[in-house]
Amino acid sequence: MLNKSFDRINLLNKALDGAWLKNSAISNNIANVNTPGYKRQTVNFEEVLRTEIAKSSSAQMIKTNPKHMDHMGNGQISIEEQANTSYRVDDNNVDIDVENAEMAKNTLYYNAVINSVNGQYSRLKSVFNINK
Template sequence: MSGSINMLSMDAGTKAIDALWQRSNVISDNVANADTPGYQQKSVSFEDQLSQAISDGSLSAGELDSVSPQVQVESGTISSSDSNGVDMETQMVELMRNQLQYSYLTRGVSDQLSMLKTAASGGEG
C-alpha cells in the first residue's frame, strides 16, 4: 500500500511541476506583453483543483488525472483603451515565487526517485 502512496505522491509532484512550468510561460507572456495595448493579463489555476481533489483525504490516480492547470484571462485588468493591466512588479514577484516552488518540487521528486533507486538496489549504491 505504501508503494502506491509514494507513486501517487510522485505523480502529484510531477503534475505540480508541469503546472508551475506552464505558469512560468504565462508569466513570461504577461511580461513580454506589458506594453502591448489591450493585452489582458493571464494566470494559471492549479492548486485549488488539486486541493479540492484531495479534500476528502484520499486521492486516486483517476482523480489526479482529472486535475490539470487552467490558463485564465484576468477579467477587468485593462486600465484604459491604449494600455493593459500588467503589473510588472507583481509579475516579477510571481515569477520568483514560481521559480522557488519549481525548485522545491523538482528536488522533492528527485529525492523520491533516489529513495526508490536505493530501495530497488537493496540499499547499496
C-alpha cells in the same frame, strides 16, 4: 508502499506541469507589458493541486443527488485571462513588478518540487538497492 510513492510522484508531476504552465503565462505577461489591450493571464493550478491532494488523502465522496455540488474540481489546469481590470489608459492590466515577483515565487516553487521528486526517486532507488 510503492503505490504511495508512485502516487506521490504522479502528484508532484502534476505540480511541475502546473508550475511550467504558470511560468509560460507569466512570461507572456512580461513580454506583453507594453502591448495595448493585453490582459494578464493566470493559471489555476494551485486550486487543482489542492483538489488532487484532497482527493488522494481523503475518503471518496459519493454524489447521491444530481442537485448536490461536486466536491472536487475537474482536475484540469488552465490559463485564465483577467479581462475585468485595467490599470492603464491603453486597457493593459499587467504590472511588471507583480509579474517579476510571481516569476520569482514560481521559480522557487518549481525548484522545491524538483527537489521533492529527486528525493522520492532517491528513496525508491535505495529500496531497490537494499533488496538486491
